Amino acid sequence: xxxxxxxxxxxxxxxxxxxxxxxxxxxxxxxxxxxxxxxxxxxxxxxxxxxxxxxxxxxxxxxxxxxxxxxxxxxxxxxxxxxxxxxxxxxxxxxxxxxxxxxxxxxxxxxxxxxxxxxxxxxxxxxxxxxxxxxxxxxxxxxxxxxxxxxxxxxxxxxxxxxxxxxxxxxxxxxxxxxxxxxxxxxxxxxxxxxxxxxxxxxxxxxxxxxxxxxxxxxxxxxxxxxxxxxxxxxxxxxxxxxxxxxxxxxxxxxxxxxxxxxxxxxxxxxxxxxxxxxxxxxxxxxxxxxxxxxxxxxxxxxxxxxxxxxxxxxxxxxxxxxxxxxxxxxxxxxxxxxxxxxxxxxxxxxxxxxxxxxxxxxxxxxxxxxxxxxxxxxxxxxxxxxxxxxxxxxxxxxxxxxxxxxxxxxxxxxxxxxxxxxxxxxxxxxxxxxxxxxxxxxxxxxxxxxxxxxxx
Ligand code: SAH
Numbered sequence: 001x002x003x004x005x006x007x008x009x010x011x012x013x014x015x016x017x018x019x020x021x022x023x024x025x026x027x028x029x030x031x032x033x034x035x036x037x038x039x040x041x042x043x044x045x046x047x048x049x050x051x052x053x054x055x056x057x058x059x060x061x062x063x064x065x066x067x068x069x070x071x072x073x074x075x076x077x078x079x080x081x082x083x084x085x086x087x088x089x090x091x092x093x094x095x096x097x098x099x100x101x102x103x104x105x106x107x108x109x110x111x112x113x114x115x116x117x118x119x120x121x122x123x124x125x126x127x128x129x130x131x132x133x134x135x136x137x138x139x140x141x142x143x144x145x146x147x148x149x150x151x152x153x154x155x156x157x158x159x160x161x162x163x164x165x166x167x168x169x170x171x172x173x174x175x176x177x178x179x180x181x182x183x184x185x186x187x188x189x190x191x192x193x194x195x196x197x198x199x200x201x202x203x204x205x206x207x208x209x210x211x212x213x214x215x216x217x218x219x220x221x222x223x224x225x226x227x228x229x230x231x232x233x234x235x236x237x238x239x240x241x242x243x244x245x246x247x248x249x250x251x252x253x254x255x256x257x258x259x260x261x262x263x264x265x266x267x268x269x270x271x272x273x274x275x276x277x278x279x280x281x282x283x284x285x286x287x288x289x290x291x292x293x294x295x296x297x298x299x300x301x302x303x304x305x306x307x308x309x310x311x312x313x314x315x316x317x318x319x320x321x322x323x324x325x326x327x328x329x330x331x332x333x334x335x336x337x338x339x340x341x342x343x344x345x346x347x348x349x350x351x352x353x354x355x356x357x358x359x360x361x362x363x364x365x366x367x368x369x370x371x372x373x374x375x376x377x378x379x380x381x382x383x384x385x386x387x388x389x390x391x392x393x394x395x396x397x398x399x400x401x402x403x404x405x406x407x408x409x410x411x412x413x414x415x416x417x418x419x420x421x422x423x424x425x426x427x428x429x430x431x432x433x434x435x436x437x438x439x440x441x442x443x444x445x446x447x448x449x450x451x452x453x454x455x456x457x
Contacts, residue, residue, distance in 0.1 A: 267296035
């Protein structure tokens with residue numbers, strides 16, 4: 001395997017993996033073996049498996065000083081190659097799957113899920129879609145969604161009634177973006193083995209299977225505009241981002257980034273380093289796909305913003321568009337935003353709000369059915385103040401919301417035939433009906449839209 005990551009990429013890769021200190025690591029297709037000695041520095045034991053005898057021999061001599069690294073020759077695609085169930089803490093592989101067929105990958109996913117301990121991790125790096133490195137043999141450069149789907153749908157049961165699956169902790173690009181174009185399509189995934197449970201993944205499954213199904217996302221995108229799943233698409237993005245005075249190299253966190261339109265805009269036009277997190281696997285899969293080949297600094301990760309942690313003083317800007325309506329404990333979230341921001345850092349939020357006072361029965365039902373947590377604009381702004389922010393500007397942008405909705409609706413109605421050709425008549429009616437209902441809720445004054453900007457001292 002001729003492709004090599006440089007040291008910077010390697011440390012970026014290793015920092016993405018949860019601690020494996022004192023743990024047992026299985027490294028597959030270790031190739032040139034430069035990860036092996038890195039992994040062996042912290043791991044209790046690294047079992048490095050490669051199908052080429054000569055590579056194994058070479059590694060054994062080079063890495064002979066790594067007492068805790070054991071090199072084995074074996075082909076992971078062969079049925080007789082096996083490890084005991086739940087025997088390793090971390091499975092690491094670098095450009096292994098790229099060389100295998102779809103069917104082989106499906107089989108391997110099941111094996112890996114079996115070998116790793118519950119709570120353990122599976123990490124892999126693959127080349128996606130664009131050709132990279134100078135592979136001599138035929139490789140499959142797949143779209144990242146293929147790997148996401150195969151591992152997400154992988155499922156095993158152990159015969160005593162327990163079943164296990166993988167939960168995606170993150171997926172992102174490796175390398176920096178100004179540099180070698182070839183590294184841009186190296187994407188890594190980190191998965192954790194969990195006991196299958198309907199409850200645990202309840203909200204994520206709701207987002208992925210109900211509100212933000214892949215086809216549903218594309219339908220939404222059609223009305224909001226390319227890259228966006230929120231009010232006003234690129235127009236409001238341009239208007240609001242202009243308030244941030246972004247500078248090249250600044251770090252931006254986009255909370256609930258969706259399919260990444262705003263992130264590409266900030267990274268491409270202002271040279272910001274943007275990290276987008278979203279709880280929906282479908283959203284992130286689309287965002288990642290669209291990031292391939294772009295020469296800007298964007299990173300995407302599947303993560304719940306209420307559970308994620310970053311070091312204090314990490315970001316210059318925290319940005320969130322029409323997402324926090326999903327979060328129940330907003331004050332707690334704003335307090336963490338405050339910590340993650342650098343001094344002088346800014347938070348910019350647009351969000352669905354409601355009028356003050358008791359909501360009508362219809363509106364209360366709508367909120368409940370969607371699982372939203374809505375506040376009036378003033379209360380919302382007060383929560384930012386309570387979280388410690390200064391210079392809090394809380395603007396009621398409901399008029400703009402109404403104009404945008406009207407414009408969006410008109411556009412889709414004008415493109416009815418094309419819409420139905422790309423989706424279905426049911427989709428068309430759902431979207432048009434949904435927008436009309438929003439306009440009624442906004443027209444009655446119950447549903448409102450707020451823009452919030454605040455600063456950390
Ligand atoms: N900000 C994007 C997407 C808005 S849609 C845009 O402007 O286009 C709202 C997004 O919030 C969805 O993608 C949804 O998956 C995400 N979301 C909901 N709850 C979340 C949570 N707890 N953590 C992270 N993202 C969340």
